[in-house]
Amino acid sequence: MTNILSVDAPIGNGWRIDEGVRAAAIAEHRIETLRDDLALKKITDFAAALCDAPIALVSIVELSRQTFLSRTGLGPSETPRETSFCAHAMVEDDIMVVPDARLDPRFADNPLVTGELGIRFYAGVPLVSEAGIPLGSLCVIAREPRDGLTDFQRQGLKVLADDVLNRLSDSRASAISRATIADSESRFRTLADSMPQMVWSTLPDGFHDYYNARWYEFTGMPAGSTDGDGWNDIFHPEDQARAWGVWRQSLETGEPYQIEYRLRHRDGTYRWTLGRALPMTDRAGKITRWIGTCTDIHEQKLASEEREVVAQELSHRIKNIFAVIAGLITFAARSRPEFRPIAEDLRHRVTALGRAHDFVRPHSAKSRPDVAQTSLHGLLDALFLPYQAVDAARISVGGADVPIDDRSATPLALLFHELATNATKYGALSNDLGSVTVTSLIDGSDIVLVWQEDGGPKVRQPETLGFGAQLIDLSASRQLGGTVVHDWAEDGLRVVVEVSRAALSRG
Numbered sequence: 001m002t003n004i005l006s007v008d009a010p011i012g013n014g015w016r017i018d019e020g021v022r023a024a025a026i027a028e029h030r031i032e033t034l035r036d037d038l039a040l041k042k043i044t045d046f047a048a049a050l051c052d053a054p055i056a057l058v059s060i061v062e063l064s065r066q067t068f069l070s071r072t073g074l075g076p077s078e079t080p081r082e083t084s085f086c087a088h089a090m091v092e093d094d095i096m097v098v099p100d101a102r103l104d105p106r107f108a109d110n111p112l113v114t115g116e117l118g119i120r121f122y123a124g125v126p127l128v129s130e131a132g133i134p135l136g137s138l139c140v141i142a143r144e145p146r147d148g149l150t151d152f153q154r155q156g157l158k159v160l161a162d163d164v165l166n167r168l169s170d171s172r173a174s175a176i177s178r179a180t181i182a183d184s185e186s187r188f189r190t191l192a193d194s195m196p197q198m199v200w201s202t203l204p205d206g207f208h209d210y211y212n213a214r215w216y217e218f219t220g221m222p223a224g225s226t227d228g229d230g231w232n233d234i235f236h237p238e239d240q241a242r243a244w245g246v247w248r249q250s251l252e253t254g255e256p257y258q259i260e261y262r263l264r265h266r267d268g269t270y271r272w273t274l275g276r277a278l279p280m281t282d283r284a285g286k287i288t289r290w291i292g293t294c295t296d297i298h299e300q301k302l303a304s305e306e307r308e309v310v311a312q313e314l315s316h317r318i319k320n321i322f323a324v325i326a327g328l329i330t331f332a333a334r335s336r337p338e339f340r341p342i343a344e345d346l347r348h349r350v351t352a353l354g355r356a357h358d359f360v361r362p363h364s365a366k367s368r369p370d371v372a373q374t375s376l377h378g379l380l381d382a383l384f385l386p387y388q389a390v391d392a393a394r395i396s397v398g399g400a401d402v403p404i405d406d407r408s409a410t411p412l413a414l415l416f417h418e419l420a421t422n423a424t425k426y427g428a429l430s431n432d433l434g435s436v437t438v439t440s441l442i443d444g445s446d447i448v449l450v451w452q453e454d455g456g457p458k459v460r461q462p463e464t465l466g467f468g469a470q471l472i473d474l475s476a477s478r479q480l481g482g483t484v485v486h487d488w489a490e491d492g493l494r495v496v497v498e499v500s501r502a503a504l505s506r507g
Contacts, residue, residue: 040164051149051157055073056138059136061137064080066136085112085124085137089139090124095125096124096126097149100121121146123149128165195212195214199212199214199291200293201289239261254279271298275294276293329343376440379404394434394436399441400441411479419495426459427459438450438451450496459488480504
C-alpha cells in the first residue's frame with residue numbers, strides 16, 4: 001500500500017495518504033449506492049454474532065467523515081473522520097486490534113472513547129481495493145476491554161471482509177455496465193433521431209418497443225401508440241396481411257426483413273415505404289433484438305410506375321410498327337406474285353425483329369416476356385432469327401450452352417443485337433456470302449463468348465467509337481462485370497467477351 005501514500009492528510013500512525021486518489025477510488029466504486037445494502041447488513045450482523053460484539057460496521061473513510069454502509073448495533077450513519085478508528089485500520093497490513101482504547105495513546109482522548117459511546121475494544125479488517133487503495137474497514141466494537149480475537153474470529157472477519165470487497169467490486173462493475181449501456185443507448189438514439197429514415201427496434205419476439213423521432217413526425221401518431229402490434233394499424237388495409245406474413249417469416253427464420261408497403265402519413269394519405277430489418281445476435285447466434293428502418297420511396301415508386309407505363313406504350317407502338325410493315329409487305333406481294341418468296345422472307349425477318357425487341361428493351365416484372373429464355377443458346381437463336389436466310393443460317397451458334405436468368409438476358413441481347421446489326425450494315429452480313437459464328441466456351445468459372453465474322457468485306461478499326469461500341473462495352477463490362485476485346489482483322493471482325501458464370505445466372 002505504500003504506492004498510494006503521499007503528503008495530504010495525516011493519519012494516526014504518522015503515514016499520509018493521497019486523498020485525491022482515494023476519493024476517486026471511492027467514487028469509482030459507486031460506494032454511496034450501497035448504503036444500507038441488505039447483503040452488507042447480513043455481513044455486519046454475522047460479524048457481530050461471530051465476535052460476540054454489540055456493534056459491527058462497514059465503514060468507508062472519506063476526506064472529512066467516515067460513512068457506515070452497513071451498521072449493526074449503532075444508530076448514527078456517519079461520524080467525523082478525525083475520531084475514526086477505521087482510518088487507522090485501513091492502512092494496516094492485517095487486522096488492527098485495540099484491546100482497551102483508554103490505554104492506547106492514539107485513542108485515549110478520542111470522544112468516541114471518552115464520550116457516551118464509550119468504545120473500549122476495537123478490531124478492524126482493512127478494506128483495500130484491487131488497485132491497493134485503502135477504502136475503509138470491516139470492524140467490530142465493544143464497550144468493555146478484551147484480550148483480542150480468537151483465531152477462528154480473525155479468520156471469519158477476513159472472510160467477511162472479502163465478501164464486502166466483492167460486493168463493492170460487483171457494485172462498481174454493475175455501475176460501469178449500466179453507464180456503458182446508458183451511453184450506448186444515448187448514442188443510438190441521437191444517431192437514430194438524426195437519420196432521415198424512420199428507425200425502429202423490437203424484442204426477439206417482434207414486440208416493437210422503440211421508434212425514433214422521424215417515425216412519429218411522419219405518422220403523426222402519439223408516442224407509444226404504435227408499440228407492440230400497433231404499427232400494423234397504420235399500414236394500408238390491402239398491405240396489412242402481406243406485411244404480417246413477411247414479418248412472421250423473418251421472426252421464425254431469422255432472415256432479413258424487406259418489404260414495400262403503403263404507410264399512412266400524418267396528413268391521412270398513404271405513401272409507399274420500403275421496410276427493412278436485420279436481427280442482432282449474441283455470440284451463440286441467438287437473436288437479441290431486431291433493428292429496422294422505414295424509407296419513404298413514394299416519389300421513386302410513382303416515377304417507376306410512370307416509366308413502366310411509358311415503356312409499355314413505346315414498346316406497344318414499336319411492335320405495332322413491325323406488324324404494320326409486315327402487313328404492308330404481305331399486301332404488296334398479293335399484286336406481284338413473282339415477288340412472293342422475297343416478300344415472305346422479308347415478312348419473317350420483320351416479325352422476328354418484333355420478337356427480338358422484347359429481349360433488348362428494359363423490363364419490369366410485369367412487362368417481361370411470357371416465355372422466358374433460360375439458356376444462352378435459346379436467347380441467341382431467338383435474337384438472330386431476323387438475320388437468318390430462308391435456305392441457310394447466316395449466324396450459327398455453337399459451343400457449350402449455359403443457363404441464364406432475367407438479370408443477364410437484357411445485356412446479352414443488347415450486346416449481340418448490336419453486333420448483328422453492325423454486321424448487317426458493315427460486316428459479314430452485308431453481302432450474300434458472309435457468315436457469323438458465335439461460340440460459347442467454359443473456362444473454369446468464366447464463360448468466353450466468341451463472335452467471328454467471315455466472308456464479308458475487309459474491315460478496319462474505326463478512328464472513333466460510336467454509340468454502338470459504347471453500348472457493347474456497357475453491356476459487357478458494366479452490367480455483366482466482364483471484359484470485351486475487338487480484333488479488327490481484315491478477313492473479319494472477331495469479338496471476345498469474357499464474363500463469369502455467376503453473372504449469367506444466380507443459380
